Amino acid sequence: MPGTLYKSAAIVGAAEANQIGFLDEPATSLQLHIEAIKNVSEQTGIPISSIEGVFSTGWSTELCEHLGITPKYIDTTAVGGCSFELHVHHAMAAIHAGIIDVALISHGENGHSANKIGGRSLNYARGAGDASPSHEMSTAYGLAAAPNHYAHAMVRHMHRYGNTREDYAHIAKVSRDWATLNPRAAMYSKEKHPFGGPITVEQVEDSRLITWPLTILHCCMVTDHGGAVLVCSPKVAASLNTKPVWIAGAGESMGHGNMLEMEDFTKTSARFSAEAAYTMAGLGPKDMEMALVYDSFTITAAITVEMLGLAAPGEGHLLWKDGRAAPGGSFPINTNGGGLSFNHSGMYGMPLLIEAYRQLSGTAEDGIHGDPRKQTSARTCVVNGTGGSLSTTGTLVLVADD
Amino acid sequence: MSYDKPIPSKGTHTSPFWEGTKAGKLMLPRCEDCNRVHWYPRHICPFCHSMNLEWIEGSGEGTIHTYAVQHLVFSKWAKETPYVTAYIDLKEGDRMLTVLRGVDPEKPEEIRIGAPVRVEFEQADEDTFIPFWRVVEE
Numbered sequence: 001m002p003g004t005l006y007k008s009a010a011i012v013g014a015a016e017a018n019q020i021g022f023l024d025e026p027a028t029s030l031q032l033h034i035e036a037i038k039n040v041s042e043q044t045g046i047p048i049s050s051i052e053g054v055f056s057t058g059w060s061t062e063l064c065e066h067l068g069i070t071p072k073y074i075d076t077t078a079v080g081g082c083s084f085e086l087h088v089h090h091a092m093a094a095i096h097a098g099i100i101d102v103a104l105i106s107h108g109e110n111g112h113s114a115n116k117i118g119g120r121s122l123n124y125a126r127g128a129g130d131a132s133p134s135h136e137m138s139t140a141y142g143l144a145a146a147p148n149h150y151a152h153a154m155v156r157h158m159h160r161y162g163n164t165r166e167d168y169a170h171i172a173k174v175s176r177d178w179a180t181l182n183p184r185a186a187m188y189s190k191e192k193h194p195f196g197g198p199i200t201v202e203q204v205e206d207s208r209l210i211t212w213p214l215t216i217l218h219c220c221m222v223t224d225h226g227g228a229v230l231v232c233s234p235k236v237a238a239s240l241n242t243k244p245v246w247i248a249g250a251g252e253s254m255g256h257g258n259m260l261e262m263e264d265f266t267k268t269s270a271r272f273s274a275e276a277a278y279t280m281a282g283l284g285p286k287d288m289e290m291a292l293v294y295d296s297f298t299i300t301a302a303i304t305v306e307m308l309g310l311a312a313p314g315e316g317h318l319l320w321k322d323g324r325a326a327p328g329g330s331f332p333i334n335t336n337g338g339g340l341s342f343n344h345s346g347m348y349g350m351p352l353l354i355e356a357y358r359q360l361s362g363t364a365e366d367g368i369h370g371d372p373r374k375q376t377s378a379r380t381c382v383v384n385g386t387g388g389s390l391s392t393t394g395t396l397v398l399v400a401d402d
Numbered sequence: 403m404s405y406d407k408p409i410p411s412k413g414t415h416t417s418p419f420w421e422g423t424k425a426g427k428l429m430l431p432r433c434e435d436c437n438r439v440h441w442y443p444r445h446i447c448p449f450c451h452s453m454n455l456e457w458i459e460g461s462g463e464g465t466i467h468t469y470a471v472q473h474l475v476f477s478k479w480a481k482e483t484p485y486v487t488a489y490i491d492l493k494e495g496d497r498m499l500t501v502l503r504g505v506d507p508e509k510p511e512e513i514r515i516g517a518p519v520r521v522e523f524e525q526a527d528e529d530t531f532i533p534f535w536r537v538v539e540e
Binding site: 025026027028030031034035038041047048049066067068117132133134135136137138139140141142143144145147148151152153154155156159209210211212213214258259260261265 | 407408409410411412413414415416441442443444445446448449451453467468469470471472473474475476477478479480482484485487488489497498499500501507510515526532
């Protein structure tokens with residue numbers, strides 16, 4: 001008997017870059033990708049704008065940015081030469097599941113040209129060394145670390161909505177309040193870290209400038225962190241002694257790679273990934289009882305809760321300022337202390353998942369990962385990770401076991 | 403003093419831009435089919451997906467979209483901190499990143515989003531002139 005995916009998808013076209021082989025005029029990997037994509041689009045009559053899923057062995061941000069598309073399914077599985085066969089498999093599954101109807105599987109690799117112009121890269125769409133065109137037009141200006149970039153979004157958000165920097169400082173203050181209930185938080189107490197323990201909004205404002213308007217206490221830390229979660233089938237979950245937390249909804253999207261291409265500095269693709277997650281879950285923002293959002297900077301958290309439908313545009317910070325997000329508040333947010341005060345190793349998506357599990361399984365107040373008052377009564381939680389320069393987002397709607 | 407800050411390595415399809423900077427021109431890629439200007443330069447129009455692209459000479463005029471003041475960076479720019487970076491809305495459409503000139507980094511509140519700016523070029527090496535934007539009187 002055929003498997004579930006039997007005939008659930010078909011390859012409908014196949015094309016190559018305009019020139020292949022030992023090119024006289026060197027090409028970048030990106031160029032090879034783009035030409036092939038254009039050609040298969042023309043072959044099939046499927047507009048590039050209709051591509052919903054992007055499967056490639058690397059940096060899909062640059063590829064999608066270059067095409068000006070915002071996919072809702074992204075797969076960068078890179079396991080060597082057979083990766084593209086795997087991509088077909090993954091695309092079938094995504095299609096069978098009803099997530100997408102049109103999947104692009106793309107490849108470009110300037111193995112020969114790289115000898116002349118550099119930039120040989122198996123995984124990336126980039127071309128000549130550092131000179132992917134977005135990098136080429138940005139690199140002269142000295143921006144390197146995340147705060148160098150994110151501050152531009154904060155200024156635009158402040159300008160658009162008439163907010164002050166202090167409005168956002170409340171996010172840092174309240175996150176620290178949560179951290180003081182979490183012995184594992186880096187900023188739990190003065191004993192644990194010289195700068196740990198409770199902070200005031202004034203201290204956030206008066207701390208050292210990194211990139212105006214971001215002071216250092218508007219920024220996440222850079223710590224060490226490791227974590228893991230297990231995701232199992234309902235059948236396996238039912239056989240375990242641990243409490244399951246159900247994945248009710250999931251969504252993903254990508255707005256841009258380089259901030260140069262961020263069309264609206266006050267919005268992220270979380271508005272799309274959240275819509276997908278809520279739709280899958282059959283739930284909406286009003287059904288959420290807490291949130292865990294990536295807080296690389298205060299502005300990241302403020303914009304994200306707006307994108308998740310938890311606050312009106314420009315009013316995200318009020319959740320913290322009004323105390324709703326704080327310990328004992330009506331809508332707890334970042335109950336571990338967040339990237340601002342718990343831990344942030346560079347990629348904070350894992351701590352979000354771990355804290356969501358603890359809260360919804362009732363294990364957030366075990367004396368190690370939380371003092372009394374850290375455990376909330378929430379039965380639903382929206383989780384949102386943000387990657388890059390406010391570039392890519394993944395949203396989950398998680399619910400407690402009945 | 404020779405220019406010691408980062409100099410971009412150049413791609414295979416952006417030479418009209420860099421050639422233009424040598425002559426004090428801001429060359430911009432435009433789609434021959436939908437007529438829209440895009441930035442950064444693509445192999446394909448990001449708006450209509452045509453590959454019929456041309457280069458036009460831009461006006462070199464724009465306005466400030468948003469900005470920030472850099473106090474902590476890691477390249478040779480570090481010795482120039484604090485300095486102001488900005489995204490510029492080009493008169494022809496789309497947006498450029500730059501280091502903004504003609505503003506006081508110690509008074510960020512006085513920098514005005516929407517203020518008019520004009521491009522200028524600084525020679526970095528034999529082949530490279532870097533575009534910078536300066537706030538101009540209204």
